[in-house]
Amino acid sequence: MEKSEVIRSCKVLVIGGSAGSLEVLLQLLPKLKDHLSFAIVIVLHRKNSSDSGLVELLAGRTKIPVSEVEDKETILPDHIYLAPGDYHLLFERNKTFSLDFSEKVNYSRPSIDVAFETAADGYGENVTCLLLSGANADGSAGINYAKKAGGQVAVQDPETASSPQMPSIALQNTKVDLVLNVEQMITFINSL
Amino acid sequence: MIQDEEIDLLLNDLLEHYGYDFNFYSRASLKRRINRLFLLDKFTDFRTFREQILSDTNYIKRFIEEITVNVTEMFRDSSFYKALRTDILPILGTHPFIRIWHAGCSTGEEVYSMAILLHEAGLLNKSLIYATDINPGVLEKAKSGIFPIGNMKSYSENYIGSGGIQDFSSYYTANYEGGKFNKELRDKMIFSTHNLVSDSSFNEFHLIVCRNVLIYFDKELQERVFKLFDGSMGKLAYLALGSKETIKFSDIQEKFNQVGKEKIWRKVK
Numbered sequence: 001m002e003k004s005e006v007i008r009s010c011k012v013l014v015i016g017g018s019a020g021s022l023e024v025l026l027q028l029l030p031k032l033k034d035h036l037s038f039a040i041v042i043v044l045h046r047k048n049s050s051d052s053g054l055v056e057l058l059a060g061r062t063k064i065p066v067s068e069v070e071d072k073e074t075i076l077p078d079h080i081y082l083a084p085g086d087y088h089l090l091f092e093r094n095k096t097f098s099l100d101f102s103e104k105v106n107y108s109r110p111s112i113d114v115a116f117e118t119a120a121d122g123y124g125e126n127v128t129c130l131l132l133s134g135a136n137a138d139g140s141a142g143i144n145y146a147k148k149a150g151g152q153v154a155v156q157d158p159e160t161a162s163s164p165q166m167p168s169i170a171l172q173n174t175k176v177d178l179v180l181n182v183e184q185m186i187t188f189i190n191s192l
Numbered sequence: 193m194i195q196d197e198e199i200d201l202l203l204n205d206l207l208e209h210y211g212y213d214f215n216f217y218s219r220a221s222l223k224r225r226i227n228r229l230f231l232l233d234k235f236t237d238f239r240t241f242r243e244q245i246l247s248d249t250n251y252i253k254r255f256i257e258e259i260t261v262n263v264t265e266m267f268r269d270s271s272f273y274k275a276l277r278t279d280i281l282p283i284l285g286t287h288p289f290i291r292i293w294h295a296g297c298s299t300g301e302e303v304y305s306m307a308i309l310l311h312e313a314g315l316l317n318k319s320l321i322y323a324t325d326i327n328p329g330v331l332e333k334a335k336s337g338i339f340p341i342g343n344m345k346s347y348s349e350n351y352i353g354s355g356g357i358q359d360f361s362s363y364y365t366a367n368y369e370g371g372k373f374n375k376e377l378r379d380k381m382i383f384s385t386h387n388l389v390s391d392s393s394f395n396e397f398h399l400i401v402c403r404n405v406l407i408y409f410d411k412e413l414q415e416r417v418f419k420l421f422d423g424s425m426g427k428l429a430y431l432a433l434g435s436k437e438t439i440k441f442s443d444i445q446e447k448f449n450q451v452g453k454e455k456i457w458r459k460v461k
Contacts, residue, residue, distance in 0.1 A: 071406070100221045101407070101434075
């Protein structure tokens with residue numbers, strides 16, 4: 001079987017979402033191809049309590065292994081990582097995760113900004129950030145930061161988001177690379 | 193925004209001038225903390241910031257206090273405290289004397305939570321809780337035993353979640369400063385500065401609690417601290433970590449068995 005020799009630039013796809021984003025993920029995950037050459041890291045605003053049910057819910061929609069991040073875990077391709085509730089999720093330059101229980105950012109812990117910014121520090125142009133539906137300003141500064149660091153940035157089309165505020169604010173602040181509905185997101189992720 | 197090379201310079205200064213070694217802290221987190229302080233204190237250029245750190249011994253106190261994360265709460269993760277209550281304390285109670293070490297205790301909320309559990313298990317009288325932190329400022333707060341009254345409602349809920357059946361407000365007296373916790377609890381605590389990076393073992397403990405401290409360290413420093421803990425525990429002693437921390441990437445894991453679902457390990461070898 002012949003394989004293309006294209007070197008894929010995306011090493012990690014970080015998806016941030018708040019209100020209305022879980023439904024997007026549940027539509028998207030089953031449509032992803034079986035083997036990904038990059039890691040997917042999902043950062044959702046969620047209740048403080050450790051609702052491990054979310055891992056199972058997402059894992060039920062995909063063949064790609066899904067797990068909640070543990071501190072200092074190595075980031076591997078073809079794996080979906082979920083940020084634990086009530087910690088910030090940070091990316092280290094040596095491709096491991098760190099967790100952080102510092103002050104909330106944008107009233108949120110995990111904060112999407114923190115994840116996007118540290119992912120951009122750790123991965124530079126090899127990061128892709130995707131911001132989904134949410135009724136919050138989180139993620140916008142992170143999108144801006146990742147774009148400046150040379151990463152690829154995309155937001156959910158606010159018209160298709162059940163809470164359009166989060167992607168709208170990011171669109172106002174940054175010239176994002178792509179504005180996507182769910183179908184387009186699937187095609188986009190599968191082509192990374 | 194402070195760049196990575198500038199952070200290297202600062203870390204070198206801190207080590208050479210003050211003996212604080214932050215080189216093995218989680219770099220991503222440290223960078224955020226340093227930038228947060230830079231903005232908070234309205235610095236505009238790195239050179240002034242660096243000079244202030246080097247020349248002002250009062251500012252270095254503030255720097256350490258703000259760089260280290262001191263966000264904590266009482267009975268955080270109530271299922272953890274429930275496990276202590278039901279699975280661990282009854283076994284510790286078989287010892288004639290109980291020594292507990294809270295490493296990186298910050299402002300002490302978890303230390304007071306532990307004292308309450310020991311009190312309710314009838315073990316406080318034969319217990320001593322050593323509570324240490326790198327940061328003298330937070331230890332002063334911990335010693336005072338006074339916590340913001342506005343937090344008591346959520347602490348009370350956490351306490352009930354941990355299986356507590358007393359009236360939580362019976363453990364403190366509310367006044368204008370906040371909720372001041374009872375002296376009987378404080379009498380069993382010994383507070384001291386201790387730097388996990390550079391200081392050594394100082395006793396042997398039946399239980400070491402170090403929750404949400406190691407997340408700020410890199411893997412190499414974590415490993416050193418795990419060895420320090422291992423060397424500070426007798427056989428069958430317990431080690432308790434934060435809910436997303438693990439010893440599974442460490443060499444010491446072969447000597448320890450996890451107890452139940454919580455992040456509590458027992459030293460078996």
